[in-house]
Amino acid sequence: MGHRLNPTVALWGSPRRLVLAPRLQELALARTVEGEAREAIAVDKSIDKAVADLGRDIGDYIRQQRGNAQISLRQLAKLAGVSNPYLSQIERGLRRPSAEILQQIAKGLRISAEALYVQAGILEQRDGGALVDAVAADPDLTERQKQVLLDVYESFRRENAARLSTME
Helix, strand or coil: CCCCCCHHHHHHCCHHHHHHHHHHHHHHHHHHHHHHHHHHHHHHHHHHHHHHHHHHHHHHHHHHHHHHCCCCHHHHHHHHCCCHHHHHHHHCCCCCCCHHHHHHHHHHHCCCHHHHHHHHCCCCCCCCHHHHHHHHHCCCCCHHHHHHHHHHHHHHHHHHHHHHHHHC
């Protein structure tokens, strides 16, 4: 009778190595999983840092707008319907306000909620955002005047963009 060759024994040499081979595979897999886990943790940390930076950015922006409006933290908290400590935590980047809270803060600051949404990363910046907001918020202009101003502005932007593209 002929002996059948066990491919694992042939590859690894001895029966003792036959027992070790699966363990080595487990260790290799564990190292791979550990490496992937470390990479995932690093990505999570960078995401957490980006979120924290975004929180500080919106907080700094709110503090700056509050200073421009010459409103105390206490006054803005009352106008926005939030507590002083909560608003302070937002300004220091410790809390991320919801869109609803941002809207209330914008109302208290008398600025557009869209401006806060852009700063918070909820909305993307649109072209001419600050100008459009200023025109839209001006109580001395009629709706027709606002639309004419925005149309003229947009036509100048298109004209300049076309001129720049022909220069390149």
